[in-house]
Amino acid sequence: MTERRRITGFSNPTVKALRALRDKKHRKRERRFLTEGLRLLTDARDAGHLPEMLVLSEARDPHPLLAALEAEVGAAGGEIVETTPDILAKITGKDNPQAIAGVFAEFDTAxxxxxxxxxxxxxxxxxxxxxxxxxxxxxxxxxxxxxxxxxxxxxxxxxxxxxxxxxxxxxxxxxxxxxxxxxxxxxxxxxxxxxxxxxxxxxxxxxxxxxxxxxxxxxxxxxxxxxxxxxxxxxxxxxxxxxxxxxxxxxxxxxxxxxxxxxxxxxx
Amino acid sequence: MTERRRITGFSNPTVKALRALRDKKHRKRERRFLTEGLRLLTDARDAGHLPEMLVLSEARDPHPLLAALEAEVGAAGGEIVETTPDILAKITGKDNPQAIAGVFAEFDTAxxxxxxxxxxxxxxxxxxxxxxxxxxxxxxxxxxxxxxxxxxxxxxxxxxxxxxxxxxxxxxxxxxxxxxxxxxxxxxxxxxxxxxxxxxxxxxxxxxxxxxxxxxxxxxxxxxxxxxxxxxxxxxxxxxxxxxxxxxxxxxxxxxxxxxxxxxxxxx
Incomplete structure (x- = not known):
């Protein structure tokens, strides 16, 4: 099973870094962006894009697509983080966040x-x-x-x-x-x-x-x-x-x- | 010339009432809504809808359509309020507000x-x-x-x-x-x-x-x-x-x- 890092504090530096991706200036500097939801993350995977980091809510329901995604991200050397629904809401800026989010490297737009x-x-x-x-x-x-x-x-x-x-x-x-x-x-x-x-x-x-x-x-x-x-x-x-x-x-x-x-x- | 009321304080009750129209519950209770911009207000007038209240920015440029609208609203017994760009921004919730806003009674939606x-x-x-x-x-x-x-x-x-x-x-x-x-x-x-x-x-x-x-x-x-x-x-x-x-x-x-x-x- 893939190893997961647990984050429970709002002031955790990873939480801060993820929240900052909502800000354009920071996002441009990091060249990373955030995507929410199992459906979108699965579409991304099918299109050949795996997230560098997967952020899971503790309150998620088990799902075979989620398990597959987790395994693939782990196998590709990506990081898997588990956190509370409240922190996930803070990261995505949504009151009712999806149970999963991913951080992707921006694509080449030349x-x-x-x-x-x-x-x-x-x-x-x-x-x-x-x-x-x-x-x-x-x-x-x-x-x-x-x-x-x-x-x-x-x-x-x-x-x-x-x-x-x-x-x-x-x-x-x-x-x-x-x-x-x-x-x-x-x-x-x-x-x-x-x-x-x-x-x-x-x-x-x-x-x-x-x-x-x-x-x-x-x-x-x-x-x-x-x-x-x-x-x-x-x-x-x-x-x-x-x-x-x-x-x-x-x-x-x-x-x-x-x-x-x-x-x-x-x-x- | 139509009489104008000047409002310069953020805590003025009219300002508070107008700002509250951005909130659905309050708007439904008042059965009033807010529209910004000379273009939209002129379209409204042409479609037969005059605002009950016209809110003008002190920093507006003179415009014949604006003068005509002001005269019509005044003639129809509507109220005309003049205020600062800052207060207008607060009312409309926009950083760069248009120079004019109007308060309309909701229409019959039966x-x-x-x-x-x-x-x-x-x-x-x-x-x-x-x-x-x-x-x-x-x-x-x-x-x-x-x-x-x-x-x-x-x-x-x-x-x-x-x-x-x-x-x-x-x-x-x-x-x-x-x-x-x-x-x-x-x-x-x-x-x-x-x-x-x-x-x-x-x-x-x-x-x-x-x-x-x-x-x-x-x-x-x-x-x-x-x-x-x-x-x-x-x-x-x-x-x-x-x-x-x-x-x-x-x-x-x-x-x-x-x-x-x-x-x-x-x-x-």
Missing amino acids: LRAIDRSRAPIWLVAQALRDPGNLGTILRTGDAIGAGGLILIDDCADPFSVEAVRASMGAVFTQSIAQARWDEFLPWLRAGKGQLVAASLRDAQPYRGAPYAAPCFLMVGNESRGLPEEYELACDLRVTMPMRGRADSLNAAVAAAVLGYEILAHLDK | LRAIDRSRAPIWLVAQALRDPGNLGTILRTGDAIGAGGLILIDDCADPFSVEAVRASMGAVFTQSIAQARWDEFLPWLRAGKGQLVAASLRDAQPYRGAPYAAPCFLMVGNESRGLPEEYELACDLRVTMPMRGRADSLNAAVAAAVLGYEILAHLDK
Whole structure:
């Protein structure tokens, strides 16, 4: 059986270090992030990511998947820590924490790690500020069979607790890259790829537009949308019906409606 | 010129009462809610909703829309309060508050207020727990020309700060009703209406399914989905491609992808 370390004090340095992972600055320095729940940790394992540390609640119910995960993490040289539900709540910042959490090393998010031939659809987000939106876009990417998400300019942190939670595990299955616009565009143009965005500028109806794989679907900042220069660099600009008073959709919603349209078009 | 009351103390009872509106229990007792920003307040006015109280920051810039709003609220007998940016931040719970906020009386959310002949699409959410999702669904409803949102069973509060914010003003333009399932179903069946849900049970592909107006599109709870009984009561069950590891979408995303599909179908 794998050896477990027990932690019972709130002031234990491991507890402090884990809590600090909720803070972006600290997380960036440590290059580690936290994921909660057996389901997400199992998804991560299935996608080839094992946590460096597994934190278990004393109050957990036994589960074969949990036992398997524990054994694998132990075999890989990871650390296994057992603690009280109260301390786990403190670590995850949730009143009713899941019975298990894991600490992962951040992945490489260099653009060069993206193999565009691997998938027909790629999502691109520019200056996306809300980590919930970011996680939701990852989740949608998984659903439409996208290869991953490319984050342009200053976006929310994909490894924040909120983004990981909203991604429902897709943070482990989708490739993630971070780049400035002036790195992204030359990279895109160095290979095959159609850049698409929702726009009002010289745009055609989003339904039945001539999408082509690999299709890079780009959404902009929640309040400002995409800069004009970025829109003009697109190969295809599409427009969606807006029947009400508002003139825009939530960024994650726009990505999903367009993403499903592109999927249907490419599937034909 | 309309008379303004100045408030400069954090412990002023009005400040305390306004801050308390962020708390659901208090909000329900007062039957009042808070909205921030000139854009949303102008949308509200255009949709026929004037605030009972307007709270202005001393640091606001002059704006013709703001002046018009102030005059209208004053003429309607509403109260106008001027305060410091710090106090406004305290009231709205935001570090960088907008320069204006308004207090509205909650609307009637009885099912009988819904006139189904008014729109071809209606959104229905069951046990939706996240106020951000709720607001986003309202916003999507506005975009697809839905009549409103019917909240079934125990949902998040549509008048919470988070839901109002995420709705981007649609809380004022969409009808909102709250009902138990055993009130909703008889009400629905007493008139024309097709009940549609995403499902894996005996479902057909969501694209090109025989949607018919008035179409009631129902989404379920974020983690449990819809109860089986509710799914079985639907006239049409549709399924969406899920190409990845996950077996579901974010609730607001699912509502949007299906909502836009229904809009396209009904428009043909």
